[in-house]
Amino acid sequence: MKIxxxxxxxxxxxxxxxxxxxxxxxxxxxxxxxxYAGNLSTLDQVSSNPxxxxxxxxxxxxxxxxxxxxxxxxxxxxxxxxxxxxDRSIDGPSAFIQTNVVGTYIMLEASRRHWQSLPFxxxxxxxxxxxxxxxxxxxxxxxxxxxxxxxxDPSSPYSASKAASDHLVRAWNRTYGLPTVLTNxxxxxxxxxxxxxxxxxxxxxxxxxxxxxxxxxxxxxRDWLYVDDHARALVVVLERGRIxxxxxxxxNSERKNIDVxxxxxxxxxxxxxxxxHRPHEKLITFVKDxxxxxxxxxxxxxxxxxxxGWSPAETFESGLKKTVHWYxxxxxxxxxxxxxxxxxxxxxxxx
Ligand code: DAU
Numbered sequence: 001m002k003i004x005x006x007x008x009x010x011x012x013x014x015x016x017x018x019x020x021x022x023x024x025x026x027x028x029x030x031x032x033x034x035x036y037a038g039n040l041s042t043l044d045q046v047s048s049n050p051x052x053x054x055x056x057x058x059x060x061x062x063x064x065x066x067x068x069x070x071x072x073x074x075x076x077x078x079x080x081x082x083x084x085x086x087d088r089s090i091d092g093p094s095a096f097i098q099t100n101v102v103g104t105y106i107m108l109e110a111s112r113r114h115w116q117s118l119p120f121x122x123x124x125x126x127x128x129x130x131x132x133x134x135x136x137x138x139x140x141x142x143x144x145x146x147x148x149x150x151x152x153d154p155s156s157p158y159s160a161s162k163a164a165s166d167h168l169v170r171a172w173n174r175t176y177g178l179p180t181v182l183t184n185x186x187x188x189x190x191x192x193x194x195x196x197x198x199x200x201x202x203x204x205x206x207x208x209x210x211x212x213x214x215x216x217x218x219x220x221x222r223d224w225l226y227v228d229d230h231a232r233a234l235v236v237v238l239e240r241g242r243i244x245x246x247x248x249x250x251x252n253s254e255r256k257n258i259d260v261x262x263x264x265x266x267x268x269x270x271x272x273x274x275x276x277h278r279p280h281e282k283l284i285t286f287v288k289d290x291x292x293x294x295x296x297x298x299x300x301x302x303x304x305x306x307x308x309g310w311s312p313a314e315t316f317e318s319g320l321k322k323t324v325h326w327y328x329x330x331x332x333x334x335x336x337x338x339x340x341x342x343x344x345x346x347x348x349x350x351x
Contacts, residue, residue: 003238004029004074006059006107007038007081011193012131014042015231016078017052024235027051029072031065032081033058036341037194041333059103062110069114076127076238079107082162085196086135087348089158090291100161101168104130108172115178128180129238130169134223134248135159136184139294146184147300148246155292173244181241183234186250186299190227190319191326195334196342198222198257199320202264203327204334205344209277212265213346216289218258221296225251226319229312236310247308250299253316258284260320267324290348 003020007013008030020026022045032038034056046052053072057064059081081103083089083096111128118126137146138153152167154160166182173180189199202212233249241247255263265280277283304310314322327334338344 001026001075002029002072003027004031004068004072004077006031006077006079008032008054009034009038009040009042010080010084011037011042012188012227012230013080014039014192015190015227016080016234017043018046019228019231019235021046021049021052025051028053029068029074030054031057031059031068035083037084039192039337041336042192059107060098062106065106065110066113069110073114075122075125076129077107077111078129078131078234078238079104080131084158085347086156086158087196087290089156089161090348091350093157093161096157096161100158101164104165104168108168108178112172112176112178124179126179127238127243128169128172128178129234129241130166130180130182131234132166132182132184133159133162134184134186134250134297134299135294136163136166137297140296140298142296145298145300146248148184148248148303155294179243181237181243182246183237184246184248185230185233186223186225186297188225188227188230190323191330192333193227195338195344196347198260199264199323200327200334201344202261203268203324206265206268206277206280206283207272207328207331209283210344211285212261212280212283213285213287214258214261215287215293217286218256218261220257220293221254221298222257222260223250223298224253224255224260224316224319225249226312226314226322229314233304233310236308237304240308242307247304248299248301249304249310250301251312251314251316251319252299252301254296254298255316263320264324267321271324271328287346288349
């Protein structure tokens with residue numbers, strides 16, 4: 001299959017492409033406009049493969065998107081391009097509406113035109129896979145899990161924009177018959193994540209001996225999913241998911257933020273015996289809470305497990321250890337990724 005992947009230079013998108021090229025026979029057209037969080041070095045291990053092509057295109061540019069479809073005639077689309085950082089969405093929602101809502105609309109329309117032009121048999125095999133987030137469901141209390149039936153109740157400009165894009169995808173399936181599948185995942189972590197999100201920011205700041213900001217009391221809970229497990233799940237859904245269906249993807253690893261940060265500190269103490277910053281826990285700093293901060297996310301992934309046989313391979317402990325070691329071994333990558341773009345300052349308080 002020739003798969004058009006949007007956002008393939010991003011954290012999750014690049015993991016998907018590395019998986020597609022290394023572990024499957026599919027070919028990939030990577031459509032990415034290389035925003036601050038996009039980085040082609042995430043694809044160094046696969047970029048010379050003849051089954052991989054890169055197109056520097058913004059999904060909001062409908063003419064350029066149309067050209068990509070006409071030139072490459074994909075069998076499927078995996079739509080991962082998105083603005084993804086909640087704190088940035090609080091400071092500046094506009095890019096989130098553009099990329100996540102308008103960009104998804106443009107991808108859907110280009111996919112629909114392309115799909116309608118395909119011969120009948122190929123039409124049946126075509127898929128538009130929209131990759132989304134569990135944040136569309138809003139916040140959980142201390143009990144319960146998000147299922148595919150949980151009503152949408154997004155809290156941030158980011159999650160509202162992703163909820164809007166999910167609604168568009170379902171509408172294009174019901175109204176036009178576009179063969180869509182949709183996935184909603186929990187918090188991802190792993191190599192190549194831009195160091196603005198909790199886990200990579202904590203690791204890189206701890207390494208530099210900088211304060212480790214914990215919002216509020218650190219009592220908020222996230223359900224952590226190792227990015228390569230997610231990439232594998234996405235390909236399973238693309239290949240075998242049922243048209244029109246939604247699948248929740250989670251790591252079955254709920255942790256309080258403060259426990260995540262403390263575990264990272266302990267791993268850093270162990271890995272970096274000579275560091276002046278040991279014990280790294282002394283760097284933890286409680287800071288003003290995020291506006292509209294969702295208390296808890298936790299995914300019920302039984303549908304994808306039962307229907308498609310997927311389950312995560314990593315535990316949080318094994319995945320986090322790998323991640324910490326990756327960041328320690330790839331400090332240069334992190335320095336280059338943020339150079340001139342982000343210096344670890346607090347985001348999301350302009351609201
Ligand atoms: O649940 C899936 C979502 O997970 C994805 O859709 C989003 O794109 C992704 O960014 C992530 O959203 P979160 O807001 O949960 O991730 P973040 O890493 O920003 O924050 C994780 C938790 O840690 C959250 O409760 C806020 C807190 N936090 C975050 C940062 C950056 C801190 O306490 N300190 C920090 O410095």
